[in-house]
Amino acid sequence: MSESKKIAFLVAAEGIERVELTEPWKAVTDAGHQPVLLSPQPGEVQTFDHLTASEKRPVDQTVGDASVDDFAALVLPGGVANPDALRTDETAVSFVKDFVASGKPVAAICHAPWTLIEADAVRDRTVTSWPSLKTDLRNAGATWVDEELVTDGNLIFSRKPDDLPVFNKALVEAIG
Template identity: 70%
Template sequence: MAKKIAFLTATEGIERVELTDPWDAVSKAGHEPSLLSTEEGQVQTFDHLDKADKKDVDTVVGDASIDDYDALVLPGGVANPDALRTDPAAVAFVREFLLSGKPVAAICHAPWTLIEADVVQGKQLTSWPSLETDLRNAGASWVDQEVVIDGNLITSRNPDDLPAFNEALLDAVGSNGTGTQTSVG
């Protein structure tokens, strides 16, 4: 059975490949990706510091319900999670989603939003290396590996880890739209 997967971003500063690569993996597995953001319109992705593609927003996070989604993906980029963690509706959505027990997958700088949502204490995770101190200060145990799964939380360090990240996400979601197990990477 196909699942609906939410991808939550700010309006800009999203690392393009950290949005598009998991999005494509979810689509190819027969699931339905949906872009949530803090505002209507489009979001601006980046290739590091250079503007890349724009992507249409499906739903404003303040209007979204966790009941409508089977998993949540938090792409990175430095500015993206930094902006998300200042948006009360986005922070509340992330907190509720993680506490619901449904899969949450965060890559690169995205754990900043998890810190703001106050959901990392006692969890083991990974991230872009510069977040190590922030995560430890928030009560998490940080490790340097390509993917870490702690309960329903999946984390990865950077775009090089996307194959393992996508595989862990698809494993957590379950089968693809045809009912057979899918592995990416």
């Protein structure tokens, strides 16, 4: 087994699609790494099963107190409200922008690429997402494709919860 690495999971206070947080979290943990839940505010975050509130999870660290240098990879779970809130938080967007620039793996699923759009991180990249983001991503300069997994440089994308097995495998492989 490789050396344990800290993996950042960045989410807003609510609207996180539960399985898009918990399944990559489990994959990272099972690979011997340490997931860390980052959010703009301390306390707890609310996950959802589609539109139904699910479990609450404690925030480990605020994104404002986090450093890209402390993490080997960044995971951006989806849900509609989660990335929509993150993309309006300047500290979160700055962290994402710096993480992409670091060259370390950044994995985004479903609606999560909205935060990458705000960080100007998808221009000239091939991406996938939940289909409703296609126009937003194209307008941001990306090439959008409908595939279960797309990797472009250090960016890893999947469309939806059904894609989690390949998404998680690509994430763990990218961490090393």
